[in-house]
Amino acid sequence: MSIVAWNARGLGNPNTKRALKDTLIKYNPLITFLSETKKNQKYLERIKATNKFSGSFYVNPHGIAGGLALWWTENVSIKILRESVNFIDTLVLVNGEDPWQCTFVYGPPYTSEKQQFWANLQNFRHCSNVKWCIIGDINIVANQNDKDGGAPINKSHAQWFLDFMDVSGLIEVPIKGGMFTWSNLRCDNDAIAEKLDKILISSDWSLAFPKAIGVLEAAVASDHDPIILILDGMRKKRKKMFKFESRWLLEEECYTSVSEAWAGNPRQNAIIKIRDASNGWIEGEEEIFKEFQKHFQSLYTKDTNIDLDRLTDVIPLAITVDINNMLSREVTVEEIRKASPLCFVNLRLMMEMNVWY
Secondary structure, eight states, X not given: OEEEEEEOSOSXXXXXXXXXXXXXXXXXXXXXXXXXXXXXXXXXXXXXXXXXXXXXXXXXXXXXXXXXXXXXXXXXXXXXXXXXXXXXXXXXXXXXXXXXXXXXXXXXXXXXXXXXXXXXXXXXXXXXXXXXXXXXXXXXXXXXGGEESSSOOOHHHHHHHHHHHHHHTEEEXXXXXXXXXXXXXXXXXXXXXXXXXXXXXXXXXXXXXXTOEEEEOOOSSSSBOOEEEETTOOOOOOOOOOOOOGGGXXXXXXXXXXXXXXXXXXXXXXXXXXXXXXXXXXXXXXXXXXXXXXXXXXXXXXXXXXXXXXXXXXXXXXXXXXXXXXXXXXXXXXXXHHHOHHHHHHHHHXXXXXXXX
């Protein structure tokens, strides 16, 4: 179970839509929140329809700026509590479990609006006994360690955000995969990177989802990277089955390497038992050898019980009977003479000299 939050910086770019599709396929989220969509509801609904979400809510952009989109699957029930150009505040119910509050944010980019935004957000707690989670682009660098390059952070802006966290009793979820979520996409001395996207949770939310972790997913289509909140933790990847590549046979060292590997620990590489054609177990070195021998003999032994007439009956005819008769009859000397006079002369000479090859 996961939630994807991404400042996509416009969903009109084909590369952005492709990056979004790849992220959704990889994490299969219950909920997806997109900010700075820069597109209206009709356009976003077409994208949503291709990604198998059942529910949606939108805040349309002002002109070509801003815009929010919230999508969720049929396994989630979402109630919209309030919304603005900078947030969608919701009550979330997953698989019939206890509801919790989730506020999806796109922090105001303008300095004049930042302080009031975080002051107002303190009043959003739906009720004291509901768990709370905030996820999205907060648009504030909260700590100097959250920035690399450029001018020092604005400490006043940082304090507004830190005061909000303190009063609201929220903690930050560490995000694996990178220190920064935004960059100016420049190189060398001009490069600036910042952690603008965060996941905040209340202590009771943390108790309800003790395995929850944050993950940063690289995206080349925006200056922001998507952040993913995985509610049930990362699952261990299955060990891939070893597969022999036929091209390895072209390598000179292949035979030597395989021989040494098998000779290194014969007990470990021994075949203990196999199943026969009737699904029964065959054990013992001699019996296993006989079973292999019988198997390969059956593969390369002609089956005399095959009814060839039944097989040929289902194969469509490409040549009619008349054409087949014409092609299979003997060729006359006159036909050869007409086809090639030189060939005919050579044929006559060979017949007279009684010379054949």
